[in-house]
Amino acid sequence: MSLPTNVTTTDNSLLKRVMGFREMTLIFIIIVISIIVSVLSPNFLTGENLITTALGLAADGILAIGMTVVLVSGGVDLSVGSVLGLAAVIAGGLYLSFGVDIWIGSLIALIICALIGLFNGYFIARIGIPPLIVTLAMMGIARGAAYVLTQGSPLSLYGNLRGFDFLGQGKILGIPFFILFFILLIIMFDFLMRKSAPFRLVYYVGSNENAAKLSGINVPKVKISVYVLMSVLAGIAGIFTLSRFSVAAPTAGTGSELNAISACVIGGASLAGGEGTVLGAILGTILVGIINNALVLLNVSVYWQNLVSGVILIAAVIIDYLTHQKRS
């Protein structure tokens, strides 16, 4: 039997190649909500508000990029929020207490993050401890270390930062550098996840670890790489957060791991592995972000934010379940 030649057209249009059903749906929902909110509040569709909102999303968004890779590999990383905080504290602490150049301090912080990722990955992939347990422990260790190093109080950066504050506060053509960098990361990782051979291996591993092994894929190596990448991204988010606020707070990134996971799931990632896109995760981050922003603009108490985020997550999962059922 030969295939009809037109079957490949399903994959041909540019839009479909980049976006699946899930991404299209999210964009549609985001547009609808934006229209509604901009009617209700004239402050919503202003450049200033959008930039502030985007700046607020960027750190969690970077975590969501890495978390997508982790979830696709079939794992999960609960330590990212703590690692974010620890990175900021290490860079800030080295600079303030030991006079280490802030850039070099940041580099050291990122190297420590990579080691944390290596530790996570080693115990998960080589020893075989479930990711939930290993990273839960690391979540406590990293957060605890951040508290120990700062004795619980935030460190304020001052003195000669040699342009370090540009990372989180600088602007190019009126757009914060942090946002531009965030967008660059999104484009880069979305592209890599779709098109590059090494990242495709992550999909194989997450889809069926046994089959990946029997296809000659070095499963532990792939998994360890994934956790190292995740921790380094968390470290980068921490450095940018430090720069943005000029404060190394031991509490930075508290709860961010859960925001990142829910953004990924809203964006179509599966906790069972093998599924998920960076674009989807970012759209999930944006959806939660603009709804929270809308609540603020509409003078709804901030106490509603968590509740609403939870509802969105559940709604996304239920919709996903129903559409999957219909398809099968």
Add this chain to the structure above:
Amino acid sequence: MKVSASAELLRLNGITKIFPGTVALSDVSFSVNRAEIHAIVGENGAGKSTLMNIISGNLQPDKGEIYLEGKKVKIRSPRDAQNLGISIVHQELALCPHLTVAENIYIGRLPQKSRKIVDYDKLNKMSEEVLALFDEVNIKPIDKVADLNVAQQQIVEIAKAITFNCKLLILDEPTSALSEADAEVLFKIIKDLKSKGISILYISHRLREIFELADRITVLRDGRYIATLNTVETNPDQVVSLMVGREIKEMYPPKSSKIGEEIFRVENISSEKVQNVSFSLHEGEILGFAGLVGAGRTELAQTICGILPRHCGEIYLEGKRLEIKSFEDAIKNRIGYVTEDRKQFGLFLRLPVAYNVSAIYLKYDCKRLLIDRQKERGLAQEFVKKLNIKTSSYFQLVMSLSGGNQQKVMVAKWLAINPKILILDEPTRGIDVGAKAEIHNLLRELAKSGIGIILISSEMPEIIGMCDRVLVMREGRITGELSGDQITEENIMQLAAHR
């Protein structure tokens, strides 16, 4: 055949089931007698599973009636079916591995002392009574299911099924994971159950065992009822031709007429379950490994490929000694291994056909960082065509393909890297007759084209029909080599059986 009314247990009348896009069953009518072993045969997609799901209450028919003991019944759920005395043992076993045998048999209806406290003494005693029916297999009520082998687990499933005051037991491909010896034990149990008045609906692809067991055979094809035959009045050729709707003269492609030079040699390989195995493979040849399940054939294959650690021994490919420390080394030397368990170990079920085909290629033959989509699609296209894989597009999920086509995708994955040696472990397990023949022809083609083919199979006819030379294994050792006319069932069993 004349059947008196009282002999009839189950009658299906005009059963029709329509799924979106396909008619799974169309006006199927036949009956099953009391204390009868009734086989259902048909290619994959013939509607066997759908029919069994309807009888066992998993699916509702769109049209048609079911009569049990002359009374019209509606089977709305598996629970209804159990209450009516209909139980099913699925191909994929559904036991709780961490619980004991007794807890599994009486799951959901554990005897209780009072206040929801389980009466374990009574439970184990009840289980012991049931297990006494299966004295050939040594299973105790307090054994953990995870510690049992597949054959024993199947017995637990059957024990569980018959405790529901069972009148009709449906067995779906019960021997697909069993060795010949274990299958013999199962056959004896099935005959015992029959003598106790239980009717068996027996679904299998293996005609040989159907002819050994069944009283009558019902053939389905493309969702339609074709015929019910008395086993004594028919023969496998007739049944096969009814199943496929055409005469299959030659079940196997002709054997090799030209055996070339030695291309692959294994010397004194030992590992945990393999003892001092040596053999060689020649160009154009299909080399078979026969033996009972657990004889160490899979372990040997995995040791050669570096998946399992090798204690000692050497491997030569085209006269050159290979340094194989991991599976990756084997693949780099173009040695491929097609696993026996396609769902668990072979395929990425939730990924598209194209991604599955390119899985090994991407790591070993794609030198660039970025995936060439055109090339990836081209690869899928090439093998979909070459292996006649029936799929609606290269982006269809492998999950939704039939077993035979999944198997072909698994082979395609390896062919994509142009292997020199391909070891296939039970490559036709649980797939229909048509797909089986296609795989057999493919293997012969590959052997002709110069790829060394090693075939591990527990199906005697397959080993006898396909292989130019057969090595028989027992307890991790090679116990004999057969070629040409020596390759007979008796000779193989002689060498394979425990003694």
